[in-house]
Amino acid sequence: MTTPDYAEKIPNNVSLAGDRRLQRALESWQPNFLTWWETMGPALPTQDVYLRTAVNVGREGWAQFGHVPMRDYRWGIFLAEPGPDRRIAFGRHKGEPAWQQVPGEYRAELRRLIVIQGDTEPASVEQQRNLGATAPSLYDLRNLFQVNVEEGRHLWAMVYLLHAHFGREGREEAEELLHRNSGSADAPRILGAFNEETPDWLSFFMFTYFTDRDGKYQLGTLKESAFDPLSRTCEFMLKEEAHHMFVGTTGVDRVVERTAQVMVENDTDDVAALGAIPLPVIQKYLNFHYSVSLDLFGGETSTNVANYYTAGLKGRWMEERRKDDHLLDSDSIMVDALLEGEIAQTEVSALTGLNTDLRRQYIADCEGGVKRWNRILDGAGLPHRLALPHQAFNRKVGAFAGIEASPGGEILTAAEWEQRKSQWLPTGTDKTFIRSLMRPVYERGKIAAWLAPPRNGINGQPFDYDYVHLA
């Protein structure tokens, strides 16, 4: 079960060879995936890239590093090892054995959850398609491609579940996952944030920090699922996801570090002319990516999510560490609300408030990033600080969708918002400026002027390693 079969066309640890029908179905999806990768994946031509490939799912040594031509990357199907006698941890089926097959009564809901997760994976690859043209270093270029191939593998992970467990409808959904495209007018990706473009590297770092982190929390809830194959798939995806978080966290670190350095060296806040990114611009990008990522958690209350929980389809973040009955039918939670036009809170049943619970876990995690970045500013002797904007700021989903609020949480009229939003969200001028900094640096050991080099290279290699060979 644990050793993936690399002799197969599709590497896997699910004994695909033992199920000819499934194998044939996936093998006929594979060329469509490759066509999608060629047309919608990384646009920059390369010979090979120093990539990590999953070769095992065990605790130790699951990844192997080496230079590989990207189109030969072994996208495979890997599920974490099954736990012995895994039991459902929450909801109405709590204590029963986890499901190895999809129960008929939950088929539609489970399929929907898998499709929504699956849709985000290729979407981010599409959003990041052109970033290679402006990579600030070979190290960063390699990290971009690593994230891209793994998002491609996450698509495989979801497509496997659709093919293996949802029959013809599952196969049709798998086709649709390649048919929808980020930002497309007639067939866009399902969730809003995945139709935004990622036009520059500051956006990329903010995206991998804030939006990929939403993915981490969604995967965390699916990892708790009573449907064991979904749980085990997500558990392994979370391992890969850790590197994506790292790219975002250290990416923003390095932007802030470079800006702070230029500010101190030149004793000025106005570092734009010196080729670094001014802190107010970093703050605006942060405001944007954080607020659109908050929307991904949905409304403050949701009866659908309550039903998913009770049915055992989707749990809470760290479900098994929670000290309660894991049924929640007699608990309550305070959620954000707009009461008589004011930002307030209201009490709802814990089950309907589960989106709020997850969003709060996420927000606490995001605060960790801001603390880090402020430590960098502090360490440079600067009094400036970055901050997360108020939850009501720039929201399109949930209780605050109908109002406008400042980053400090002050409610604004539409006219005030129009007048002041350019102080808080990236303007055309900011975006043009950021784009003007985005010139590729493909020379080994060199880096763009707006970004500090990383502390360490990848897999023990130095920063000036030949991470990517361009075509």
Ligand SMILES: [Fe+2]
């Ligand atoms: Fe992913």
Ligand SMILES: [Fe+2]
């Ligand atoms: Fe990711």
